[in-house]
Amino acid sequence: MRDAAPGKIFLKDYKPFGYLVDFVHLTFDLSPHATRVTTKIGFRPNPEAEDKTFFLHGEHLKFISATIDGMPVTPLITAEGLTCHVPPHDFVWETVVEIDPANNTALEGLYMSKGMYSTQCEAEGFRKITFYPDRPDVMSVFTVRINGDLPVLLSNGNKVATGPGFAEWHDPWPKPAYLFALVAGELINHPGRFTTKSGRDVELNIWVRPGDEDKCAFAMEALRKSMKWDEDVYGREYDLDIFNIVAVDDFNMGAMENKGLNIFNSSAVLASPETATDLNFERIEAIIAHEYFHNWTGNRITCRDWFQLCLKEGLTVFRDSQFTSDMRSAPVKRIADVIDLRGRQFPEDAGPLAHPVRPESYEEINNFYTATVYEKGAEVIGMLKRLVGDDGYARALDLYFDRHDGQACTIEDWLTVFQDATGRDLSQFKRWYSQAGTPRLTVEESWEGDRYTLTFTQETRPTPHSPDPKPQVIPIAVGLLGPNGDEIQPTTLLEMTDATQSFTFDGIPSKPVPSILRGFSAPVALDRKVSREERAFLLAHDTDPFNRWEAGRALAREILTEGARTGAPLDGDFAEGLRNVLRDDSLDPAYRALMLALPGQSEIAAALHAAGTVPDPMAIWTASETLKDQIARLAEAELATLYEEMQVREPYAPNADQAGRRALRNAALAFLNRRDGAMRARAQYSAADNMTMQLAALGCLLAAGNGVSELEDFYDQWQGERLVLDKWFAIQVMQADPWGAVPTTARLTQHSDFMWQNPNRFRAVFGSLAGNHAGFHAADGAGYRLLADWLIRLDAVNPQTAARMCAAFQTWRHYDAGRQLNARAELERIAATPDLSRDMTEMVGRMLS
Ligand code: B3K
Ligand code: ZN
Numbered sequence: 001m002r003d004a005a006p007g008k009i010f011l012k013d014y015k016p017f018g019y020l021v022d023f024v025h026l027t028f029d030l031s032p033h034a035t036r037v038t039t040k041i042g043f044r045p046n047p048e049a050e051d052k053t054f055f056l057h058g059e060h061l062k063f064i065s066a067t068i069d070g071m072p073v074t075p076l077i078t079a080e081g082l083t084c085h086v087p088p089h090d091f092v093w094e095t096v097v098e099i100d101p102a103n104n105t106a107l108e109g110l111y112m113s114k115g116m117y118s119t120q121c122e123a124e125g126f127r128k129i130t131f132y133p134d135r136p137d138v139m140s141v142f143t144v145r146i147n148g149d150l151p152v153l154l155s156n157g158n159k160v161a162t163g164p165g166f167a168e169w170h171d172p173w174p175k176p177a178y179l180f181a182l183v184a185g186e187l188i189n190h191p192g193r194f195t196t197k198s199g200r201d202v203e204l205n206i207w208v209r210p211g212d213e214d215k216c217a218f219a220m221e222a223l224r225k226s227m228k229w230d231e232d233v234y235g236r237e238y239d240l241d242i243f244n245i246v247a248v249d250d251f252n253m254g255a256m257e258n259k260g261l262n263i264f265n266s267s268a269v270l271a272s273p274e275t276a277t278d279l280n281f282e283r284i285e286a287i288i289a290h291e292y293f294h295n296w297t298g299n300r301i302t303c304r305d306w307f308q309l310c311l312k313e314g315l316t317v318f319r320d321s322q323f324t325s326d327m328r329s330a331p332v333k334r335i336a337d338v339i340d341l342r343g344r345q346f347p348e349d350a351g352p353l354a355h356p357v358r359p360e361s362y363e364e365i366n367n368f369y370t371a372t373v374y375e376k377g378a379e380v381i382g383m384l385k386r387l388v389g390d391d392g393y394a395r396a397l398d399l400y401f402d403r404h405d406g407q408a409c410t411i412e413d414w415l416t417v418f419q420d421a422t423g424r425d426l427s428q429f430k431r432w433y434s435q436a437g438t439p440r441l442t443v444e445e446s447w448e449g450d451r452y453t454l455t456f457t458q459e460t461r462p463t464p465h466s467p468d469p470k471p472q473v474i475p476i477a478v479g480l481l482g483p484n485g486d487e488i489q490p491t492t493l494l495e496m497t498d499a500t501q502s503f504t505f506d507g508i509p510s511k512p513v514p515s516i517l518r519g520f521s522a523p524v525a526l527d528r529k530v531s532r533e534e535r536a537f538l539l540a541h542d543t544d545p546f547n548r549w550e551a552g553r554a555l556a557r558e559i560l561t562e563g564a565r566t567g568a569p570l571d572g573d574f575a576e577g578l579r580n581v582l583r584d585d586s587l588d589p590a591y592r593a594l595m596l597a598l599p600g601q602s603e604i605a606a607a608l609h610a611a612g613t614v615p616d617p618m619a620i621w622t623a624s625e626t627l628k629d630q631i632a633r634l635a636e637a638e639l640a641t642l643y644e645e646m647q648v649r650e651p652y653a654p655n656a657d658q659a660g661r662r663a664l665r666n667a668a669l670a671f672l673n674r675r676d677g678a679m680r681a682r683a684q685y686s687a688a689d690n691m692t693m694q695l696a697a698l699g700c701l702l703a704a705g706n707g708v709s710e711l712e713d714f715y716d717q718w719q720g721e722r723l724v725l726d727k728w729f730a731i732q733v734m735q736a737d738p739w740g741a742v743p744t745t746a747r748l749t750q751h752s753d754f755m756w757q758n759p760n761r762f763r764a765v766f767g768s769l770a771g772n773h774a775g776f777h778a779a780d781g782a783g784y785r786l787l788a789d790w791l792i793r794l795d796a797v798n799p800q801t802a803a804r805m806c807a808a809f810q811t812w813r814h815y816d817a818g819r820q821l822n823a824r825a826e827l828e829r830i831a832a833t834p835d836l837s838r839d840m841t842e843m844v845g846r847m848l849s
Helices: 217-234 278-293 306-327 330-349 371-404 411-422 532-541 545-566 573-583 589-596 601-610 617-634 636-645 656-672 679-687 691-703 708-718 722-734 741-749 759-771 782-795 799-809 817-831 838-848
Strands: 019-029 035-045 055-057 062-068 081-083 091-099 109-113 116-120 140-147 152-155 158-163 166-175 182-185 188-195 201-208 242-248 261-265 440-448 451-459 474-481 487-496 500-505 513-516 525-527
Touching (some): 140 152, 152 166, 188 217, 201 217, 217 242, 217 278, 217 306, 278 656, 306 411, 330 371, 330 545, 371 411, 371 474, 371 487, 451 474, 451 487, 474 532, 487 500, 545 573, 601 617, 636 656, 691 708, 691 722, 722 741, 722 759, 741 759, 741 782, 759 782, 759 799, 782 817
Parallel strands (some): 019 140, 201 242, 242 261
Antiparallel strands (some): 055 081, 062 091, 116 182, 440 451, 474 487
16 A cells, blocks of 8 residues: 655645534444445535635545535545535535555554554544545544444544444544544453542543453553643643543554544553563553643644644643653653653754754655654753743643634744743744754853853754754753852853853852753753863762763763774773762662663764764774773672662562662663673572563673573563563564674564564564664674665555654764665665655655755
């Protein structure tokens, strides 16, 4: 199945649709290969629209019939949709089409997964279900009747009728088609309830396949917490009598916020202590919250067009980060978010896939569900909140919900609300939405008399999207420390607006040590020459938890880049600083675990590239191994003590406190494993009664080249649990050394459990290969070749997931000529594949351009 190709779409070309939709009635007669969809739509000319062309999107639909006010009509049908002559007044349009859910492997539209029907319509999947103006600014009230021989038949809104072989649903809230959902199957529900603050009693259900019902309790609790949090913090209440969540095994992403019927990748719902790690639990809590929060930021207020995607995604990511910070540890969440931003978004901004938070053109919108739109989009909102203050933010959000409820909005609407609520001019701030690239911030300092001055310069690399970037508004949180480590200037927010700008602090008696960009107050790359001593000083004394961590991180990054560049032996500064942190029991274990996490090899490669050096993946790997050995040696005593102290003796609970202790214990284990002949890892593996400890021990064993029998044992124990089997696949590739990564991946693709059409399984294997830096970037190109082989294969059945994984190539130009040649050859081979999808064509084209 290939997609229709309308070419490039531009933000500037936006025009409202010529018709308003008063109602939509859908009837589904379910059948795996021939589901009949009867659609009845009330159209009315849109007085706001000049262009009255009647065009309905529709792809891969078997047309059966169409009528207007009951009279048969013959529309003109193309691969993209249909046009038809229609009356100049309101009319009722009816069509009948047939679709083939069982053969829908792209997992977009209505598809079957293991005997169950499920939908995914965002962004443009509804047009694969029926002919419709499939654009987010067309909102309507939907009534859905499902006829089918399955026990559970679900759609959006409230259930209005049901009987043998049918169910009828009505959603009173007008919505765009991308929020439509239908599920049908043999499902079991895990029920719950929630009473909203105004007293609405809401029925909650998590629907899963039989056998999974014991893995829903955590997600249900997360849902109830999210509902309460949104009432308490944003004053947002749920607005239907029922809220359904369904877990699906074959799903292209994490989850989808369909109105009243969220559909989840089963990996984002199902969890038990034995089968899920602490990180899985935390991710589930965050995704449940994210999708629930979309009910207001996304559903009640939606996007005018897909260029405005960050309006709902950036805001909802920001909201789910706030939620996690409140439920768990705020500094730990902040650090984790920044690690993620630097790991996924900075590379995007630094390479051929760079685009503004609000893109201005696209060929395939699914390619723009990116770290830039989501995570940088959330950072932009964080900056806005910092600039207008908590009260200003709260007033702006109240106004946003009041003014725009029920509308399809733009970034302009969003910023106007902030201007109106706070009186602040945001015209310069708006550049964060239109300019691509990560601003690089350099700093000069001077201290004379008792005046201390910081001078910042910002620079953003030109990209095709933003060839002439202008200065942006950068909120820089700064604190100053005195020579004995006391804070002499508490955190203050500097607002940088010029290309170069100075800020002075008076009454500073001695030369201070500045702590700059506290809390990571803006998504910029801070480029400041800092001595090792000063970093060590901040690592010991900074009162800002983010910057204290950052000092250690920067130190490790410098040591590793230096080691990779020169091959010289590493000095022990970092290990020394770490020992003090590890001994400091006043620090949260989760925080100390993050201190022990070294920058990843791709982060070092990016740092080298930014500094003008061509990264050598093998040298980076060697430096990283050397540093780990050194830490293990120099801090062995502290690590061994922590390993004992952090043992959790209470029954397993996936809360932040226990998870933090386990994280620190496992971080210590990874180092100790280099010294104790895998003695502890082996013991931990056999004693483990939860997946967090079992998997960490297995990882250590594999990293040390041991663990053959444990790997077999793990498979035997978990072969019936598909989500655990994903871990079994992933960990082998992740823990392989640079020589083993490609052969291991190749061997695993031959395994009888390698169900490559399942996105989770494909990602487990190839996402891990892409993440094994030295393995993927093997000098002979074997990593590139293997990934390209499989992307070509996957693209023919599931373009969305293939295109997403293809971003693994985005840094290809950073490497040496030999690697570039190999990578280019693979990208060109993909590009030359007959019938390549629109998704892949666009991605590969951008990477080659
Ligand atoms: N809105 C969906 C993502 C849809 C992706 C379409 N390719 C999930 C989310 O962000 O909550
Ligand atoms: Zn979202």
